[in-house]
Amino acid sequence: MACRFLSSRVVPSSQRLSRRFLFVFTLSASCTYLCYSLIFCSGAIMYGHGHEPHGCLLPHRAPGKKLLHKSSSCSPSGVRELSPARVGTGAAHDRGKKPLGGAADRGSNSSGAGGAKFGNKKLPNAIIVGVKKGGTRAVLEFIRIHPDVRAVGTEPHFFDRNYERGFDWYRSLMPRTLDSQITMEKTPSYFVTREAPRRISSMSRNTKLIVVVRNPVTRAISDYTxxxxxxxxxPTFEVLAFKNKSLGLVDTSWNAIRIGMYILHLENWLQYFPLSQIHFVSGEMLITDPAGELARVQDFLGLKRIVTDKHFYFNKTKGFPCLKKPESSSLPRCLGKSKGRTHVQIDQEVIEKLREFYRPYNIKFYEMVGHDFRWD
Known part of the structure; x- marks a missing residue:
């Protein structure tokens, strides 16, 4: 008590107030410095973990950026701002990387439907496996406007040319899809590749297969063109198509002829997949009634019928149906210049001989699939 009494007498009142003010100010400044230090450290850990540990990393448009720039631990050359694209989870980083092969989302759906920015890359649920010059590109372009379908624009050729690269490589080519969406690809040469059915079955026995078929004679002429x-x-079409034209001996070793022997290839597929998992699209009906063919494709894939006749118009110049102008574009979508080109003129006698050759194969094919395509 005596000590406190003497102190109150010795130390003036104003001096005691100054000391108290100095103490409060020092405590406040210390707390402020501690808070900024914690904010800076947490920001460096969150945004800069594993990147330039000696630099100064700033969140994009972060509050207090000027104060951080003035920090003695950062030089002007050492400060870099992280853009939003680099801030986030590993999935966000993956969106900026090109996969092996460089064709992951190139040419995939542009409608946005949730797959381009969200979802995961998955192995395809459905594949358009054939046939060449049958109308596979048209089917792909038409079905991919469905919001529940995401498709690779380019042909991966995984099950015939790139199988040794493995399923991880194949998956990297796929577009991102949500769980509710179907992943698709198309490679027409699969249908005539002996190993393709077994390889696709090893990926998934539930894969749905689409085959676009066309009059084999017309298809062969289109292939040759x-x-x-x-x-x-x-050489001319006649030279390549026949071993002996006068005897009507067709050269089945020529690929343009062999592809049209559909029943032979189908028998190979049926060793690995039931017929119920294979849907056949008529190349001829795809031209005259695209909405009808796409309705059946949507049913086969278990999709709601969203692609209808309102999406198509017939382009008289190309002789093919085109998609009407989407809302996001000023132009309608037609197939490329290589589609609808004028066929080489073939002698009618040659055409008749080829029709006779294909007739027994066609009949067996009709019976197998339960549909008469009326090519005879």
């Missing part, structure tokens, strides 16, 4: 546009020096 495409090859001729790339290799103008090849």
């Amino acid at each position: 495409q090859t001729l546009s790339k290799k103008p020096d090849i």
